[in-house]
Every structure is written in structure tokens, then in C-alpha cells.
Amino acid sequence: MSIVVPDNNKPMKRNVFRFDIKTWGPFIALVALAILGVLINPAFLGADNLSNMLTRSAFIGIIAVGATFVITAGGLDLSVGSMAAFIAGVMIILMNGLVEQFGVGITTVLFGIGASLILGMGAGFINGVVTTKGKIEAFIVTLGTMGIYRSLVTYLADGGTLTLDWNVRDVYRPVYYESLLGIPIPVWVFLLVALVGYVLLNYTRFGRYCFAIGSNEKVAEYSAIHVDRVKTLTYVLQGVCVSLATIIYVPRLGSASAATGVLWELEAIAAVIIGGTVLKGGHGRIWGTVVGAIMLTMIGNILNLTDAISNYLNGTVQGIIIIVAVYLQRASWKKNNV
Amino acid sequence: MMSAPPIRLQGHRISRSFGGNQVLFDVDLTLHAGEVHALLGENGAGKSTLVRILSGYLPPSSGEIKVSGEPRRFRSSGEAETDGVVMIHQELALAEQLTVEENIFLGRELRRGLFLDRRAMRARCREALVELETDIDPATRVKDLSTSDQQMVEIAKAVTRDVRVLIMDEPTASLTEREVQILFSLVSRLRKKGVAILYISHKLREIEQIADRVTVLRDGHLIDTGLAEGRSKEDLARLMVGREINEMYPARSSVASDAPIVLEARNIEVPGAVRLASFTLRRGEVLGFGGVVGAGRTALCEAILGLRQRRAGEVLRNGKSVSFRHLRDAVRYRIAYLTEDRKGKGLVLNMGLRPNLTLLNLRAYCHPLISRQREAQAYAEAAKRFDIRLRTDVSTAGELSGGNQQKLLLAKVMSIDPEIVIINEPTRGIDVGTKQEIYRFIRDLTESGCSVILISSEMSELIGLSHRVAVMCAGVLTGVLEGDEVNEQEIMQYASGIKGVGGNEHRRA
Secondary structure, X not given: OOOOOOOOHHHHHXXXXXXXXXXXHHHHHHHHHHHHHHHHOHHHHOHHHHHHHHHHHHHHHHHHHHHHHHHHOOOOOOOHHHHHHHHHXXXXXHHHHHHHXXXXXXXXXXXXXXXXXXXXXXXXXXXXXXXXXXXXXXXXXXXXXXXXXXXXXXXXXXXXXXXXXXXXXXHHOHHHHXXXXXXXXXXXXXXXXXXXXXXXXXXXXXXXXXHHHHHOHHHHHHOOOOHHHHHHHHHHHHHHHHHHHHHHHHHHHOEEEOOOOOOXXXXXHHHHHHOOOOOOOOOOOHHHHHHHHHHHHHHHHHHHHOOOOOHHHHHHHHHHXXXXXXXXXHHHHHHHHO | OOOOOOEXXXXXXXXXXXXXXXXXXXXXXXXXXXXXXXXXXXXXXOHHHHHHHHOOOOOOOEEEEEEOOEEEOOOOHHHHHHOOEEEEOOOOOOOOOOEHHHHHXXXXXXXXXXXXXXXXXXXXXXXXXXXXXXXXXXXXXXXXXXXXXXXXXXXXXXXXXXOOEXXXXXXXXXXXXXXXXXXXXXXXXXXXXXOEEEEEOOOHHHHHHHOOEEEEEEOOEEEEEEEOOOOOHXXXXXXXXXXXXXXXXXXXXXXXXXXXXXEEEEEEEEOOOEEEEEEEEEOOOXXXXXXXXXXXXHHHHHHHHOOOOOOEEEEEEOOEEEXXXXXXXXXXXXXXXXXXXXXXXXXXXXXXXXXXXXXXXXXXXXXXXXXXXXXXXXXXHHHHHOOOOOOOOOOOHHHOOHHHHHHHHHHHHHOOOOOEEEEEOOOOOOOHHHHHHHHHHHHHXXXXXXXXXXXXXXXXXHHXXXXXXXXXXXXXXXXXXXXXXXXXXXXHHHHOOOOOOOHHHXXXX
């Protein structure tokens, strides 16, 4: 009797086991990397070093959470780095201009933040609409907007650097440099974005539709899903994430130039991929992305703490880690499917 | 008149199984030089399998192939082509980004030393296209051509080879009437040159026009073979479908003559697919849609549902005019659609079973976040209702058997609690047992007051389940059959354009 009746426990068990490797892979790698860090230099575990590292990973991490949605739904956004630079530039110009009217108070900063959010949403919306309504590959559209935003910020800065008014910067500074309950504010923002992202991706219709669209757009269409709307929304969400990252980035240096945010798009994509999201869509994981972003920063941090490998080889080590991570994920896929 | 011309290609006692499923049983087929041999049969009769075996795409499970009397064992289609056996595919097999000329010579490019001899290729390509009376430019990219032009390129590709046996699998499916006539004149020229031609088509009218010899397959068995002369279209139609309808099908529920019309389509026009089609659907009724693949049945239904653009026409739901711009609108009016392509359009294969089940009506499982528990509960209910049985540890929809996939898809579609269900080819590629379950399910649906539109290429299914059958041919709804008219010969005649609206214009004076 027990042979014919489907055994409900058995498949469940295997599922959990299978998920183990794939879900925990990036976490295991992160822990291994941390242990390596401690072995190289005990200072690695110091509170200062850790909080510094997490703060730095917050920019890429926040952007990468947005990228997780875009990539899961089968898209790609190359414009995030330039978008960040452009938003930062406009924020600075706006805040400097408002000093006369509102003084160097919170109001000015809030206007800057508001402008950042609107710009982020607008830029994401443009990426989304052109991709879906124009039926152009996301790679091409965002390659285009990437060039546009980059040149716009260069133009605004007239080839040089835009600098935030010193007095405004004093008001704005705490957003990057202050801590709450011993944890830097950027890390709080990162955590919050990740948490919201996790719920959105795994527990809402929007998230589920992202998975479905990334796996097979036709099936999504035949499941009465507004495919274009959902895809556009992923880009808008990406824009909001870029805007949040920019909001905490601007007080750090108080300036923006053509060099701001260069290669952020690739780092964000790398973080997403290391975290186990499939580049061609259909499968995404927020916590994986968070771990991926932290890992990328950690590599640089560890190289800083040791003399064994030159800091200039940061990119080499990151590159190797990305390829190895994806290779391991693919290998485990294969084993499970055969 | 004269002794039979020499044999070019012969299949002797060919059998073929896929897994445990035998689809061809000891079939013989002989192609003579200079003859057009028509191969007939319903969808799933085994025609495509047979020609794929003859042209080297598939090895037979048993049986023998002889080319000009010599036994051959093709290991690939390339080997068959070296023997002069060339097949033109039903689905076009062209490299879209390459030009016409590059496609025609793909894999057998003419060279001069190390380099391509473009001039020679262009010249030969021109010749072939001139022979086909088309004005296609050899330098055009294939993706810029219309489907019928692509078909012509496919044909040109075949005739530029040293072809001795030409196999054409429904070559006219996407051609216009004029192009069909050009194709036919080409066929007769090839025939005069001594080429043996195997011609597969559903259109009996065409067969009558060009075939010298016919072979009829049914359920993988050879039913009849012989000269085309003396075999009428009606005879052939009967031979093709001649299966008895047994108790496969549950008794139909009765439809009151004054049952309200729940859905009406008026003069629906879909560019390139459907011409002015109108029909009505009553409460509690199964309206079958017959016709060959590509006759426009799917396009018609999808246009009504908002899945395709339509140029003109009106849809009425319970007598009120509605306009569905997106499938979601149709769902709101409690119309569900079961696609024929369950792997490509129905289920997300790499997703779990529960998310697949709930995808169409996810709203119902949210408050406001998705409740995994309610999804699991819904799945358990659906598994029970639709008898989804998992023998192994299945975690994604792609790992399910065809029958179970179909049941899961059915469960997904039913999750919106529809009043009208449009079912497209519900039993394609599934076993007999599951088929019967699905038939019973359709009966239960109508008994509970739902209406069903059933698109099926399986004749017996249409007849066994439908109260009325609408038949389409080449985008025209040729007629709606009722009562005693719902039989295989009638449907076949309407489906091939012999009878009915629009069929007249095909008739020769």
C-alpha cells in the first residue's frame, strides 16, 4: 500500500536538502571569506572595521536589491551607476540653489531627498517604458540611458566637480556618518531595503509575477498578468533603490562628478549573480544579493589588511569569485536535474 | 497505361515507438520516379513520424528503407540528402539573420579555393527562384520575408540540390492561392524530370488535383494505398477518420432550446488569420471548433479573449457588448482559456506546482501578502478534484508527466471559477486514461451550467463531446454543424473547403 500512495514526506525532505546547497551556498562562502579575513589579520573582526565595511557595501547593496527584481523578471539595468551620478549632481545643484531661499536647514536637505526620489522613479520609468512599449532589449535601452546620464552629469559639472555647500553638508552629514544603536545609518537603510525587498519578492503578487515573467513571458501573458506593467515596475523600483543609495552617498563626499558611480552597475549585477539569482531571469534571491554585495566589499577589505596580495589585484580576486560562484551554482543545478 | 516506373524510395514494414508508445505499425510505402504520392491521415496518425524516418531525421524501431532498391540505414538527414532524399519542413528551418542565398547554400557553400564563390551561388540561387516564379531578391534577409516567401525559399533550397525524392510536409499551409498554383506547376515539372514526390496535406482538394497515388494512415496503421484515380475525396475522408466512436465519451448533457446565449462573436477579423467569423455559445453547451491546424481557430478565440489584436468585430457577453483588451478583462467576465501549448504558454516549467496553480488567480491567495498556507490548501484540493497523482518526488511543473501537466493546467484555469471555458486541444500528447478523465470533466462542467468552447483537431473528440461544431478552413468559418450533420465526413468536407461558406470560391467552375 505504501508503495502506491505518494509519500508526501519524502519529496519535501529532498526539497529542503536541495534548497540547502543553493540557498546557503553564498552564506557559506561569506563565512569562509570572513574566517580567511580573521586569519590574515585579527583586526578584521574589529567593530570599526566591520561597520566601515558594511557601510561601504550599502551603496552597491541597495542598488543590487533593485537589480534583483529587474534581473529576476528577465531584464537588465546598466544605467544605475550613471543614474546615481546624475541624481547626485542634480541634488547638489538643487540644494545649493535652495540655500538662499530656505537657509541651510533640514528643509533644503529634504527637498534634495525628494528630488532624488522623483528623479530615480522617473528614470526607472523611462527605462521600463522604452523597454516594454518600444520592444527593445533592456541591454540596449539601458546602455543608451547609461551614456545619457553620464554625459548629463559631466555637462552639469561642466567637466569638473559639483560640490555641496559646506553649511548644507554639515546638516546632511549625519545621514552617512552617524549611527543608530551602534549601527551606521547607511547599514540601517540597507537592512530596511533588503527586508522590504524580501517581502516584495517572496510574499506579494508583484514578486511572484517577476518570477513568472522571468521564467516564461508567454506563460505570464496567458496567466492574465499585465506583463509590461510588472516589468516597468521593476525598473521603477530599481530607480528608487538608486535614489536611496544616492541619498546616503551624497553626504559622504559632498560632491559629484563624471567619475561618480562608475562601474556600479557591474558591481550590482555581480552581487546579484553571486547571490544565486539567475542572470536570464526566473529565479531571484534577496538575501543572496545582500551577501553578494557584502562579499564584494569584503574582498577589497581583506586585501587592504594584508600585504600578501596587492590591493591593485582587487578586481582580479572579485572576478575569480564571481566566476567560481556561478560555476558552483550551475554544477549543483545540473546534478539535481539529471 | 504503362508498366510502373522505377522505384525510387521504399519503406518496408516500418515501425516506430517512443518510449512504450508505438506510433507506427509495419507501414509500407513505395515512391516511384515521376509520381506524386499523397500521404493522408488525421493529426497524430503517424505521417510526420513516417516521413522523418524516410528522410533520415529519425531511425525506425524496425523495418527497412531502400533507395533505388538498395537497403540504406540513414544515420542523419545529411546522409539521406546525399542519396537525393530531401525534405521540406512543415515548420520552417531557415536561419533568420542570413540572406536567402546564404540559406539556400547553407552547409554546402560553393567555394573557390579557400573562399566562398558568391557569384556562382548567387547565379544558381537566381535560377532556382526564377523557376519558382517569385521575385524574391537573393540578398534579402530571411527574417524580412513573409511566411509564404520563406516557404518558397525552403522549396528553392530543396530543388537546388540534386533531388531525386522530394518530401513535402504540408507545403501549402502558409501559401496564398496563387503561390499554391505556382508550387503545383513546379511539382509537375519536377515530376516530368523523374523526381519522386511525397506530398502530405490535409487539403483533399489539393490531393485530388495533383496526386497520382495515395496512402492513408490511421493511428499508425496503413489503411489504404493505391492509385488516386477512382478514389473520391469523400472516400478518402472516410478512410482517414473511419474510427468507431465508442464509450470513450460520456453522454452529453442536454441543452434547453431556449438556453440563453452567454457569448456571441460577430464578424471577428484577425489580420492574416481570421476573416469575418461569427458564432454563438449557449449556456450549458459544448461548441466544438473543427478544422486543420492553422485554420484560424486559435487566432479567433485568442482575439476574442484579448490575447491578439483584432481588426474588426464585436463580442457580446450575456448580450452586452464587451471589449477585452487584456486576458485579465476576459477573466473578470469569468471566461477561462486553456492554451494548447501547455509547456510554452500554460505552465512555468521551472516553478513549483503550487505557484503554477495559483498564478492565474493569485489575488485570491493574498491578504495582502501571499499566504503559503492557502496555496498549499488550494493545491491539496485541486490534486483531489483533478486527480493529480505524483508517483515520484516532483518539485517543478516541468517534471510532471504530460497528463498531470494537463490536469494541473486545467486546475489553474478553473481557479477563477469560470462560466465559460475555452479549451484548446485538451488531449494532445496525453494517454487514453487521462483523456477520458478530461472528457468526463468537460461533461461535468456543462452539467453544472458552464459553457465550453472546444478546439480540437481530433475528429472523434469533437463529435463525441460537442453539441454543435463550428468548422473553419483557411481563416473562414465555413459552417456550424448541428444534430445529424455533426459527423466525420461533413466536418472533413467543411474543414477542407469542399462545402460551406467560402468553400464555394475554392471550387473550380
